[in-house]
Amino acid sequence: MAYSDKVVDHFNNPRNMGSFKKDEEGVGTGMVGAPECGDVMKLQIKVQNDTIVDAKFKTFGCGSAIASSSLATEWLKGKTIEEAQKIKNTDIVQELNLPPVKIHCSVLAEDAIKAALADYQKKADGVLADAK
Amino acid sequence: MARSMCWHCQSEMAGEYFCERCVKVQPVSKDLDYFTCMGFPRRLTIDPRQLETKFYELSRAFHPDFYQNKSAEEQTISLGNSAMLNTAYRTLRDPIQRAEYLLDLEAGAVKDIRTSPPADLFEEILELQDTLDEYRAADRDSGAAATLCAKLQSERTTLERRQQDMEASLQQLFTQWDALQDRGEATDRARAERDRILKHMRDILSNRTYVKNIVNDLVATIS
Numbered sequence: 001m002a003y004s005d006k007v008v009d010h011f012n013n014p015r016n017m018g019s020f021k022k023d024e025e026g027v028g029t030g031m032v033g034a035p036e037c038g039d040v041m042k043l044q045i046k047v048q049n050d051t052i053v054d055a056k057f058k059t060f061g062c063g064s065a066i067a068s069s070s071l072a073t074e075w076l077k078g079k080t081i082e083e084a085q086k087i088k089n090t091d092i093v094q095e096l097n098l099p100p101v102k103i104h105c106s107v108l109a110e111d112a113i114k115a116a117l118a119d120y121q122k123k124a125d126g127v128l129a130d131a132k
Numbered sequence: 133m134a135r136s137m138c139w140h141c142q143s144e145m146a147g148e149y150f151c152e153r154c155v156k157v158q159p160v161s162k163d164l165d166y167f168t169c170m171g172f173p174r175r176l177t178i179d180p181r182q183l184e185t186k187f188y189e190l191s192r193a194f195h196p197d198f199y200q201n202k203s204a205e206e207q208t209i210s211l212g213n214s215a216m217l218n219t220a221y222r223t224l225r226d227p228i229q230r231a232e233y234l235l236d237l238e239a240g241a242v243k244d245i246r247t248s249p250p251a252d253l254f255e256e257i258l259e260l261q262d263t264l265d266e267y268r269a270a271d272r273d274s275g276a277a278a279t280l281c282a283k284l285q286s287e288r289t290t291l292e293r294r295q296q297d298m299e300a301s302l303q304q305l306f307t308q309w310d311a312l313q314d315r316g317e318a319t320d321r322a323r324a325e326r327d328r329i330l331k332h333m334r335d336i337l338s339n340r341t342y343v344k345n346i347v348n349d350l351v352a353t354i355s
Contacts, residue, residue, distance in 0.1 A: 031254045035338030038345035040254045060261045060346070 003063055004097035010067035015074050018056045020044045028120025030112040034104060039065045043112035045076055045084070047120055052076050052084060057112075064102040068092050068109035076113065081120070087113055139205070149193060149213070157194070159209045165237055166220035175313055176231055176306035178224060187221045228340075231302065231333060234309075238330055250339055257346050260287060264353055281354055288350045291343055298340045305333050 003011070019042065020027045026047045033040045039061030046054040055073035059066045071092055076084055092098070092106035137144060138151035138158065146152050149160065160169055167174050170186050192198075194217055199210040223233050267284060270277040309329050312322060 031249060031251050033249050033254055033338070033342060035334075035341055038341040040257050040342060042254065042258055058258050058261070060257055 003067075006071075006096050007063055007067040007098070010070040010096070011063045014057075014066060014070045016054075016056050016070065016077075017058065019058055020046055020054075020056060026120070028116040028118070028123065030115030030117070030119060032108055032111045032115055034061075034065075034108050036104065037061065039105070039108060041065060041069050041108050041112045043069055043072060043109070043116050045116045045120060047081065047124075051080050052078065061108075062102075062105065064096070064098055064105040065108060067096055068098075068105045069112060071095060072109045072113055081117060084113060084117055149190070157199075157206055157209050157213070160213045160216050162216075164216075166223050166233060167237075169216065169220045170224060172224070173313065174234060174237070175310045176227070176234060177310050178230065180225065183221070183224060187217065190217050227306070228302075228337070231306065232337060235330060235334055235337070238326075250335075250342075253339060253342055257342060260284075260346055260350075263287075264349065268353065284350055284354050288347065288354070291347050291350070295340065295343050295347060298336050298343070302333065302336055302340075305329055305336070309333075 020029075022029050022044075024046070028045045028047065030043045031041070032043075040059070041061065042058045044056045045052045055076040057069040057073050059069045072087065075087060075091075079087075087110065089103070089106040089110040092109055093103055096106070098106055138154060138156060140156040141151060141154040143151065143153045145158065147158075149158055150156065151158060165174075170183065170190070172178060172183070172186075191214070194210050194213040196207065196210045196214060199207045202210075223229050263280060263284060267277060267280040270280060309326075312325055312329065315322070
């Protein structure tokens with residue numbers, strides 16, 4: 001089974017690869033892994049006024065995992081926190097045309113988004129608590 | 133093994149894989165786990181020779197070659213049984229796959245067997261991946277490449293040692309699991325011990341996969 005053109009494109013020209021400093025203000029970091037295949041994914045968001053202004057990722061894994069996280073960062077940019085919560089792995093599967101054996105890669109990307117959002121929320125709540 | 137009825141003569145099944153009355157081969161139930169299928173208890177230490185002997189014995193019993201002159205039903209059963217047997221043997225032969233399989237079997241009973249991801253290990257892997265990329269991009273004859281290569285070599289040694297440590301810990305857990313199985317207690321303490329072993333095993337097996345992947349990548353790049 002060959003990779004779809006979109007997967008190959010994201011793999012060859014990954015969007016938003018890199019990272020932010022973890023403790024930077026407004027940055028949420030999601031770090032997830034798939035124990036079955038050993039893939040590791042780090043996805044970060046930068047939030048200003050409840051909107052994701054930038055997103056970055058670093059993935060060590062197969063082409064589909066890289067493409068899924070690359071696509072996820074593209075989608076995240078410009079979305080509000082609430083909109084970002086709604087990104088589903090099935091959306092990624094559809095966009096990238098992932099075959100059944102690669103669906104877990106999209107699940108990993110969704111988990112990474114959720115983890116990054118949760119981390120941001122935790123940090124934001126902490127700041128609020130400090131301010132009080 | 134408890135089974136209901138022979139598919140052919142409808143008599144109650146007493147034999148293992150063959151009806152004692154009409155001698156017809158019986159399909160191995162899809163619900164049967166590989167340990168039971170191969171006639172082994174759910175232990176993590178298995179004598180490979182014993183397993184091989186059992187595999188050959190059952191292979192001879194199920195092999196499609198011996199069913200060429202039999203009915204279509206029997207041929208289908210022989211094919212299905214052989215496929216199941218091959219998978220069972222392949223899974224149980226390898227200690228790591230065996231443990232992974234046992235975890236799958238037992239996972240239903242152990243809630244929340246998946247623990248939090250090892251963030252430190254992930255950071256380390258991603259950092260190492262950056263160094264690997266740097267090395268791949270560097271001119272092979274340059275001093276920078278030599279420095280990077282030396283760094284990667286030393287990382288490789290460290291990671292391989294860690295992999296060995298993990299395998300040693302796994303071996304200990306296997307022994308503990310087997311001892312627990314052999315005691316066969318049904319107390320709360322035994323159950324807690326069982327959950328602890330399974331959870332610990334799950335953690336090490338996952339981390340081992342992450343480490344193994346990066347080691348493979350290191351080896352492929354620098355050697």
